[in-house]
Amino acid sequence: MIEECGRRGKTMVEKRQLFMDMRAQNYDVIRLSTYRTACKLRFVQKRCNLHLVDIWNMIEAFRDNGLNTLDHSTEINVCRLETIISSIYYQLNKRLPTTHQISVDQSISLLLNFVIAAYDSEAHGKLTVFSVKAILATMCGGKILDKLRYTFSQISDSNGIMMYMKFDQFLREILKLPTAVFEGPSFGYTEHAVRTCFPQQKKISLNMFLDTMMADPPPQCLVWLPLMHRLANVENVFHPVECSYCRSESMMGFRYRCQQCHNYQLCQTCFWRGYASGSHSNQHQMKEHSSWKSPAKKLGHAISKSLGCVPSREPPHPIYPELPEKPLDLAHVVPQQRSLPNMNDAMVSHSVISSGAPTPTKRLQHGLDMANRLADEHDLIAVYVSRLQNGTRFLDSPSRLDEEHRLIARYAARLAAEAGNTQRSTPELTFNFDANKQQRQLIAELENKNREILQEIQRLRLEHEQASQQTPEKAQQNPTLLAELRLLRQRKDELEQRMSALQESRRELMVQLEGLMKLLKAQAAGSPRSSPSHGASRPMPMPVRSTSACSTPTHGPQDSLSGVGGDVQEAFAQGARRNLRNDLLVAADSITNTMSSLVKELHSADEGCEDEEEAEKLQNGKERG
Numbered sequence: 001m002i003e004e005c006g007r008r009g010k011t012m013v014e015k016r017q018l019f020m021d022m023r024a025q026n027y028d029v030i031r032l033s034t035y036r037t038a039c040k041l042r043f044v045q046k047r048c049n050l051h052l053v054d055i056w057n058m059i060e061a062f063r064d065n066g067l068n069t070l071d072h073s074t075e076i077n078v079c080r081l082e083t084i085i086s087s088i089y090y091q092l093n094k095r096l097p098t099t100h101q102i103s104v105d106q107s108i109s110l111l112l113n114f115v116i117a118a119y120d121s122e123a124h125g126k127l128t129v130f131s132v133k134a135i136l137a138t139m140c141g142g143k144i145l146d147k148l149r150y151t152f153s154q155i156s157d158s159n160g161i162m163m164y165m166k167f168d169q170f171l172r173e174i175l176k177l178p179t180a181v182f183e184g185p186s187f188g189y190t191e192h193a194v195r196t197c198f199p200q201q202k203k204i205s206l207n208m209f210l211d212t213m214m215a216d217p218p219p220q221c222l223v224w225l226p227l228m229h230r231l232a233n234v235e236n237v238f239h240p241v242e243c244s245y246c247r248s249e250s251m252m253g254f255r256y257r258c259q260q261c262h263n264y265q266l267c268q269t270c271f272w273r274g275y276a277s278g279s280h281s282n283q284h285q286m287k288e289h290s291s292w293k294s295p296a297k298k299l300g301h302a303i304s305k306s307l308g309c310v311p312s313r314e315p316p317h318p319i320y321p322e323l324p325e326k327p328l329d330l331a332h333v334v335p336q337q338r339s340l341p342n343m344n345d346a347m348v349s350h351s352v353i354s355s356g357a358p359t360p361t362k363r364l365q366h367g368l369d370m371a372n373r374l375a376d377e378h379d380l381i382a383v384y385v386s387r388l389q390n391g392t393r394f395l396d397s398p399s400r401l402d403e404e405h406r407l408i409a410r411y412a413a414r415l416a417a418e419a420g421n422t423q424r425s426t427p428e429l430t431f432n433f434d435a436n437k438q439q440r441q442l443i444a445e446l447e448n449k450n451r452e453i454l455q456e457i458q459r460l461r462l463e464h465e466q467a468s469q470q471t472p473e474k475a476q477q478n479p480t481l482l483a484e485l486r487l488l489r490q491r492k493d494e495l496e497q498r499m500s501a502l503q504e505s506r507r508e509l510m511v512q513l514e515g516l517m518k519l520l521k522a523q524a525a526g527s528p529r530s531s532p533s534h535g536a537s538r539p540m541p542m543p544v545r546s547t548s549a550c551s552t553p554t555h556g557p558q559d560s561l562s563g564v565g566g567d568v569q570e571a572f573a574q575g576a577r578r579n580l581r582n583d584l585l586v587a588a589d590s591i592t593n594t595m596s597s598l599v600k601e602l603h604s605a606d607e608g609c610e611d612e613e614e615a616e617k618l619q620n621g622k623e624r625g
Contacts (some may be wrong), residue, residue, distance in 0.1 A: 018110055025039075034227055035272050037181065037183040039231065041178075042231050045141075048107055048110045048114065050141065051232065054141055057095075058088065058140045061088045061091065062084075065083065065084045072154070073128055074129045075127065076129060078116065081112065081132060089104045117180060130170075134154075134174055138225070141232075148210055152209050154170070161204065161205060162205075164194060167197075168193075168194045171189060171194060171222075172189050175187060178224065190221075207317075207319060210317045236252070237291060238292065239251045240292065244265055244277060244278075245276065246267065246275070253268045254288055260284045271286065509588070513587060513591055516595070516598065
């Protein structure tokens, strides 16, 4: 009892969690009930991971759990429902890659609680088979066309005509979904809902059913169903258009364009909440766009349409045969042992293409019939052998001949059926063999081309490696390279000689400059009235070449001034990074200035000597007089 109460409390918590998450999305601010209902059911579908389960996987799960053999009014308990849902999610995880696995336990718990909340609100603990099929086939993923075809197979008779009572039951079950997400006032079940969809006196076939359910607009009570599928298709659609209200540069999902205001477009968030700006009003007619077309494509389509190049609009769904294909009647050969329900017969018959070509569904049905017949034959043989072994009275009974005739008739019918299937399947086998042969040839050709491409890539790689790793011996064998190397060496030698000559010239100029500067210092230190003979008798320093200087141009400026006096070195000590040409120009300017000052000094000394001589002559003349 305590465990039961604990499990019930956990179930209520998980059920409330799903609806609390849905309320957190704030879907109630959407002003249109159709979009509000579709968004809520889409959220439940994704939250329970039902969007990953296709309708055909759901039908396979129904067959694996034996629901196709049960009547629609049969009730199943919650444990059986949990087993069915568990098989659906475990098979889903087998199909998904390892990086996209889902939480099976959480998905089972969420979906089970939602189904119970929607279809067992009074806590009876039981649901009908038709309710389970209706909710799971509606909430799973896949195309709406396939879902409607499966729904029609469940509500039609063996002649392919819809039964109004079954359709009313379908509406009663399917409209519990909007009620479960608190949209019952807008899309709840009413007694006249069937009359709003189909007229009562008309026979509804599969094509008429699909035309009505996929029309634009669909029936008012089911208008949310195609919208939920459109929402799933446009979740990742990008529109490079600016919203006229929120000024967002782009939008995702639906795009709405006003039919009265020029170039007024809204994103789905602004439209759903009823936002408007400028002269636009919510009463204006809006057109819903689920894709984006550039102006160039629109112009091309308009031109093609005006010229009649656009083909006629295709129907929204394929045209299926009006009457389902009937199985072969072998009652005159073999007594009928078991028969399939009408709902499965209708589903199989509508899955056959009108051309009569064999489909996987038809071949599966044929295999099931063959297995059933073989099982019946084996049962009859076993009964007949046991009777033969148990007593000899059976050998004399007249019923023995009837049993033998029945077995012979059964074997003859099976052989005839196998012969007919062999004849019919011979062209198909031939076609399959030819197709397989062509595929093998194509695969062999592609493999040969692949090998050739790989060989060519390997050859080019080897050539590139050989060209990039060229040895010096091969380089010496090339006369052009040798000639270029000789020219480069000669040019290098010429440049080194030129540099050496410039260094020597620079050194000579520096030595001369040092001598001139010494001479100036000596004259500045002596008396200006000294005799000219003393000044003229001073020897003139000659340029001396230093033996420590090197002729190679690799020495720096400090090495080239090693044989020069300290004054010149101080003058040119900052020339470590200076240009040789600039140094020579500076030295030439210094020499010029020095020579000018020297000439001026000599001229002033000569004039002084002449004045002294004239004074002496005048003094001597006076003394003589």
